[in-house]
Amino acid sequence: MKRLQKQAGFTLIELVVVIVILGILAVTAAPKFVDLTGDANGATLQGVKAAVETATTGVHAKSLIAGNHTTVKGDDPTVTVAGATIEIGSGWHNATLENFNDLLDIQFGAGEQFSNVVEGTSFFIYITGDTAPTVAAPGNCRVQYTESANSNVKPVIDIDVTGCS
DSSP states (O other): OOOOOOOOSOOHHHHHHHHHHHHHHHHHHHHHHOOOHHHHHHHHHHHHHHHHHHHHHHHHHHHHHHTOTTOOGGGOOEEEETTEEEEEETTEEOSOHHHHHHHSOOOBSTTSSEEEEEETTEEEEEETTSOOOOSSOOOSSEEEEEOOSSTTSOOEEEEEOTTOO
16 A cells, blocks of 8 residues: 655745745835945945036136136136136146035035035035045045146046045
């Protein structure tokens, strides 16, 4: 006489239920473990750097056309960009909050995404809430514009997106 053996294991329904439960857990728990804020802030700063480079090139072109590209900063040369008066030195825009407010469509300060620091001939743009950069300690997650004293040398526009949070 043949004995029927009882098979042990999971039914197809049980396996599907377990997979569905694991899927729901993964969808709800994954965002808590994968924080993309740092990547988003870094990408945003890349866009800010591109905007600063574009504005810098445009101001220099205006200065060349106006013929005041060799006039030094202390002599108060200016160019007009989109109705705004931009202070320049040696053909490049100065590192001032007024210039950056007029050249970029960015709001700085409390309650805004970006903050700024002006130190000497450097203008820093960084994520609000991060440590404010300085020339001595520029830090991470920032764009830095440093004026040029020579009409033939483009200002330094530096970015560091490591450590963005």
